[in-house]
Structures are given as structure tokens and as C-alpha cells.
Amino acid sequence: MSRPLPSDDELIPRLLAGDEAAYAQLVHAYHGLMIHLARAIVGDAFADEVAQEAWMAVLRALPRFERRSSLKTWILRIASNTAKSRLRHESRSVSLDAMLEDRPSLDPGRFRSDGHWAVPPPAWHADTPDDLLASRELRAVVDGAIEALPPMQRAALTLRDMQNLDMPTICKILEVSESNGRVLLHRARSRIQAAIDEYQQR
Amino acid sequence: MKIMPSCRDITEQASDYLEHALSPWQRTGFRLHLLMCLYCRRHMKHLRLTIATLHRLPEETAQDDSEEKQLEAVLQALREAPPQGQTGD
Ligand SMILES: [Zn+2]
Numbered sequence: 344m345s346r347p348l349p350s351d352d353e354l355i356p357r358l359l360a361g362d363e364a365a366y367a368q369l370v371h372a373y374h375g376l377m378i379h380l381a382r383a384i385v386g387d388a389f390a391d392e393v394a395q396e397a398w399m400a401v402l403r404a405l406p407r408f409e410r411r412s413s414l415k416t417w418i419l420r421i422a423s424n425t426a427k428s429r430l431r432h433e434s435r436s437v438s439l440d441a442m443l444e445d446r447p448s449l450d451p452g453r454f455r456s457d458g459h460w461a462v463p464p465p466a467w468h469a470d471t472p473d474d475l476l477a478s479r480e481l482r483a484v485v486d487g488a489i490e491a492l493p494p495m496q497r498a499a500l501t502l503r504d505m506q507n508l509d510m511p512t513i514c515k516i517l518e519v520s521e522s523n524g525r526v527l528l529h530r531a532r533s534r535i536q537a538a539i540d541e542y543q544q545r
Numbered sequence: 546m547k548i549m550p551s552c553r554d555i556t557e558q559a560s561d562y563l564e565h566a567l568s569p570w571q572r573t574g575f576r577l578h579l580l581m582c583l584y585c586r587r588h589m590k591h592l593r594l595t596i597a598t599l600h601r602l603p604e605e606t607a608q609d610d611s612e613e614k615q616l617e618a619v620l621q622a623l624r625e626a627p628p629q630g631q632t633g634d
Contacts (some may be wrong), residue, residue: 361552365626366620366623367620370616370620370623371616374615374616374619378615379603391566391615394619395615395618395619395622398619398622398623399622399626402626407623446556447553447557448556449553449556449604453556454551454552454553457551458551458552458553458586459553460552460556460585461553461557463584464584464587464588464591466587467594469562469590469594470594472594472598472600472601475594475598476598477566483596485598485599485602490600498598500633504599504600505597505599505600505602505603506603507600510564521566525560525561525564525566528560528564529557529559529560529561532560532592532595532596532599533559535555535595535599536591536592536595539591539595540615541589542576
């Protein structure tokens with residue numbers, strides 16, 4: 344595994360001085376996360392390119408870094424913005440509004456008009472993640488559901504539930520308000536859960 | 546203000562509950578509802594299980610060597626980049 348990264352106070356002056364070893368440490372520390380983020384927003388095909396572009400942007404912008412956030416947050420925000428502009432470029436129909444689409448988490452047909460369950464959650468034949476992941480088919484269902492998420496939802500889900508970042512950091516990276524960030528996360532989780540529900544009823 | 550959230554409200558507020566983002570009032574209503582509603586308890590159990598499963602996905606995904614190659618490519622590009630402060634634009 345990679346060495347622990349020095350503190351921002353130690354690292355930033357070295358980066359500004361052009362210390363190559365410091366850059367190598369920085370890239371080693373955050374490149375994986377950056378790729379996951381880029382993949383979530385623009386998909387596999389462009390993730391590597393976006394990450395490379397983002398690192399170049401980091402290098403250019405570093406002298407102007409004002410340290411209003413941690414270096415990590417700042418770097419990942421640059422990656423997120425690079426990925427978003429790439430997404431807009433690749434599919435002109437995708438506006439940021441579409442990325443933040445507002446729909447109920449679950450199919451409204453699951454509830455009666457008074458808000459009670461009409462179609463209650465089915466029982467699952469699984470009690471642990473191991474049980475769920477034991478089925479290759481179910482694993483494919485989960486992967487497919489993640490794949491089908493709108494980009495910003497997938498980004499929130501990836502950073503929170505798969506990469507374990509905290510919500511305030513994620514909202515800064517994705518440049519959304521804390522409440523919008525939680526909405527993105529919840530929509531995403533709900534869709535994965537609904538996909539598993541559907542599978543369990545087969 | 547209504548005291549008890551509906552089942553639909555529970556499903557909408559579930560992540561806010563887990564992320565401790567509900568008001569104390571909402572949190573109380575949420576917990577009361579769960580006490581009384583088997584289906585919403587099940588729904589919450591499944592949500593927690595979904596999240597726990599998502600946590601496990603990165604380690605389940607096999608590591609390939611493309612990441613190492615990519616890292617090298619990035620470092621190479623950074624080495625070749627003009628020094629800071631001297632970028633012409
Ligand atoms: Zn209920």
C-alpha cells in the first residue's frame with residue numbers, strides 16, 4: 344500500500360518548489376479516488392483522460408490554491424469539474440439540472456394515496472453483504488443498477504458508500520449544497536435497493 | 546405540523562436519518578414510526594444492508610495493472626509540464 348501522505352503544510356511548499364517526489368506521493372495518494380470519481384461522472388471510456396487532464400489542471404492552479412479547503416478536497420473538486428465539463432461536452436443534452444434530477448426515491452406506485460405501503464418491501468433471502476454478494480447474478484444486478492444511475496447520483500454514491508468520504512467533503516467536491524448532496528445520495532441508494540428488491544422477488 | 550411521518554416519508558427521509566440530518570422532532574417521529582411499522586423496519590434493514598454491500602464492492606473488484614500504468618503516465622505528463630508560473634497562458 345502507499346505511504347502515508349505528509350500534511351498539507353508540509354506538502355504544499357514542496358509541490359510549489361517542484362519537488363518531483365512530492366508530486367509522485369500526491370498522485371499515488373489520490374489518483375485511485377480521482378479515477379473512481381471520474382468514472383462515476385463520465386464513465387469508463389473517458390475516466391483516464393479526465394484524470395490526466397485534472398492533474399494538469401491541479402499543477403497549473405496550485406500557485407493560486409488559497410487553502411480554503413484541504414488539498415485533497417481541492418484536488419477532487421478540480422477532478423469533479425473536469426469530469427462534469429467533459430460530460431457536458433460529450434452529451435450536450437445533459438444539463439446540470441438533469442444531473443440533479445428531482446424524482447421520488449421509490450416508484451410512487453409503491454404507496455397508497457395516504458402514504459402507506461401499497462406494495463410493501465419483499466423479504467430478502469439474505470442477511471449479510473456476504474449473502475448478497477454470494478450470488479453472481481445479484482452482483483450483476485447491483486453493478487447494472489449503479490451503471491444506470493444519473494451521473495451526479497453515481498458520484499455521490501461512489502464517494503460516500505464505496506470510498507467512505509464524509510458528506511460535507513463530498514458536497515464541496517461535487518459543488519452541491521449539503522441538502523442536495525443528501526438527496527443525490529439517497530436517490531442513488533434507493534435505486535440500488537429497489538433493484539435488489541426486484542431481484543429478490545424473481 | 547404532523548407528528549407521525551407516513552411510510553412514504555420514511556422512505557424519503559431514510560438517508561437523512563442515517564446521516565443524522567433530521568431535526569430532533571423528525572428523528573423522534575421517524576423512530577416512533579419504525580416501532581409501529583414492520584414494513585418500514587424491513588425497508589430500513591434492507592437499506593442498511595444495501596449500504597454495507599456497497600461498502601464491500603471496491604474490495605470485491607479485482608485490481609488490474611492498468612492503474613499502475615496510468616499513474617506512470619500521469620507522472621510522466623507532470624514531469625514534462627512547464628514549471629509553474631511559467632505557463633504562457
Ligand atoms: Zn411504515
